[in-house]
Amino acid sequence: MSSKKTVFLTIEGKSLGFYFLLGVFALMVLAGLGASYYMEHHGHVVTGMNNQIVWGMPHVFAVFLIVAASGALNVASISSAFGKVAYKPLARLSALLAITLLVGGLVVLVLDLGRPDRLIVAMTRYNFKSIFAWNIYLYIGFIGVVAAYLWMMFEQRMNRFTSAVGTFAFVWRFILTTGTGSIFGFIVARQAYDAALLAPTFVIMSLSFGTAVFILMLHFIYSMTGRELGDLLVGRLRNLLSIFVAAVFYMTLIFHLTNLYGTQHHGVERFLLLEGGVFTQVFWIGQIGIGTLAPLALFWLPGINKSRGSILLGSLMVVIGGLSQIFVIIIGAQAYPLTLFPGKTVSSSFFDGAINTYSPSLPEWVLGISGFGIALLATLIAIRVLPFLPQRLTDAQTES
Amino acid sequence: MSTTKRPDNRGRRRFLTAAGGVTAVATIAPGVRLIQRVLAKEDDQAVSSAVRWGMLINTNKCATGCNDCVTACNSEHGLRDTGRPDTDPQWIRKVKLVDDQTGKETSLPMMCQHCEKPPCVDVCPTGASFRRTDGVVLVDKHICIGCRYCMMACPYKARSFVHQTLTDQRPWSPRGKGTVEACTFCVHRVDRGQQPACVEACAGADHGALVFGNLNDPKSEISKRAKAVSSRQIRADLDLNTGVRYEGV
Secondary structure (H helix, E strand, C coil): CCCCCCCEECCCCCCHHHHHHHHHHHHHHHHHHHHHHHHHHHCHHHCCCCCCCCCCHHHHHHHHHHHHHHHHCHHHHHHHCCCCHHHHHHHHHHHHHHHHHHHHHHHHHHHCCCCHHHHHHHHHCCCCCCHHHHHHHHHHHHHHHHHHHHHHHHCHHHHHHHHHHHHHHHHHHHHHHHHHHHHHHCCCCCCCCCCCCHHHHHHHHHHHHHHHHHHHHHHHHHHHCCCCECHHHHHHHHHHHHHHHHHHHHHHHHHHHHHHHCHHHHHHHHHHHHHCCHHHHHHHHHHHHHHHHHHHHHHHCCCCCCCHHHHHHHHHHHHHHHHHHHHHHHHHHHHCCCCCCCCEEEEECCCCCCCCCCCCCHHHHHHHHHHHHHHHHHHHHHHHHCCCEECCECHHHHCC | CCCCCCCCCHHHHHHHHHHHHHHHHHHHHHHHHHHHCCCCCCCCCCCCCCCCEEEEEECCCCCCCCCHHHHHHHHHHCCCCCCCCCCCCCCEEEEEEEECCCCCEEEEEEECCCCCCCHHHHHCCCCCEEECCCCCEEECCCCCCCCCHHHHHCCCCCCEECCCCCCCCCCCCCCCCCCEECCCCCHHHHCCCCCCHHHHHHHHCCCCCEEEEECCCCCCHHHHHHHHCCEECCCHHHCCCCCEEEECC
16 A cells, blocks of 8 residues: 555646647647648548558557557556556546547547548447447547546545446446457458457557557656656556567567468568568568567666666657557558459559559648647646646555 | 110220220330339339349450440549549449469459448448448448548449549539549439440440349349359459359459
8 A cells, every 4th residue: 555645736837848838739739630621621632542542641640549548548447447556646647648549549530531521420320330330439438438437536425436437447448449450350351451360459559559658648747747756666567568568569470470371361461571662661660670679678678677768768669669550550451452353463543453552641640640739738738727646656655 | 666776886986995095005005114124213212122233244255455334434423534543533444364374364344343241331330331222332422421441341442532622523423522432333324224334335335245234133134144154253252242243254
């Protein structure tokens, strides 16, 4: 048990640094809205997307944020659902990030629609055979459930329900990420998808990306507000993250090994792993090098794994690796042509049989990155208005 | 007893006979016409699952280099070449196949296969992608939000997204920026008892590679031919029961 009661405080929010960050994040959001307006006004012809690569860079950022959102809740789940007291002081921030990251991702997803003005149609008409339609419920429901969870934590007389609601939120997030992975897993037509393994892979990816984002946010908020953040707690989070990173690597390994066994998938595997140009590079350098091996070295090698710098750099690398992984999953899979006639070489005016290329345009990058802007802006305002963060997180508190 | 002369009513009989004949013709004719029009449907009449529209494509008759079906489709639906092939919609395209082992070349048109169990309809979140009971797979352009999930899910790459503002759309072929579209089997023509534009163009070029009709009617040309010759579905492994079948490939 913690030696004394945790005191939660809002951040002061009067410093130049606070207003500077507020301004930067607000500008990111405005730039994203501008990019979206530009894309909608001219049509998607101004993007790098086309009839071959139909989902582009905005989807990479949106899916990353949505996946990271459910993973960010992990810290709270460990405290409420699994009763680990050491993480309890972090539960509020964990739940807050779950909401803000999800909102950031969803806004990007909606703003990239061909008809974002028809959001009301998406909210009122449902085809329940579509995992996309289910996800709309799962995402909105998740925000509601986590908001309720926060209320249980904030309101003293409701504290006794924290564990129950937290467990419910944990189950919900599990289903939610399964749903997100199934968006791809249920696509029977594409050579690189159509695998039930994608759903659990997304769940583990969410734990990894969400924990990495959480560590980064926790450190920067505490260092900028001059609050104490003990190494013991950060070290525990690092251990947790390293297990998740290794687990994602394992799932990736199994996915490719299974594909490599069946001859019909050799083409797509050769493309992704060897001959896919930018996709191959992003896979090996981004996902495996920067996103997996380097962070594992930073987290595990004695001598450097205790330094805060290593942990932060490793977490940042996990984020970059995560974006790389989703880039390969979403765009790499579309770049490889559909196999309609096995054993034949096909060609057409519609790029049948051709490896498709994709060069994202500036508005796509801006819209995608603005998702982070939305999440950061909302988080900054929330911690200014409500007491999400403990006054200090010392090693003495963490030792339980 | 006096005998009364029966009035001469032969004129009336002639009139009644003629009137009866006219009435009979008037009564039966629409039915006859209906049969002639092969299940053409009045505008206020709902489509029926008694019909399954389909197409049988004989690739042996499909000429390499001939693009008449594509041109006819583009003209019928107002699809224009903007000089951006990667974003310009294509509802039907000619695909050239070369067998990796034998080197045999085949040419065939590829378009929406109008599946009985279409993946695009399954994944559409709003229900904008739908299948008419007569087998035609369509997009309701008023409900489509432009998410493109159907394009990810279609095994045939049959769908296009409208990437830029359109002008001068055909009144019978609603299209709009930000929505997804594909071959409609020319429902606006089929419902009037006509053939799809591509089929008409192929026949007009004396190739006759495309046969369109009601797969549920054993007497239709398509059913008779499909029964007589060997044909296949593309990606039959997905078990989608496509409305479009191919011969000679």
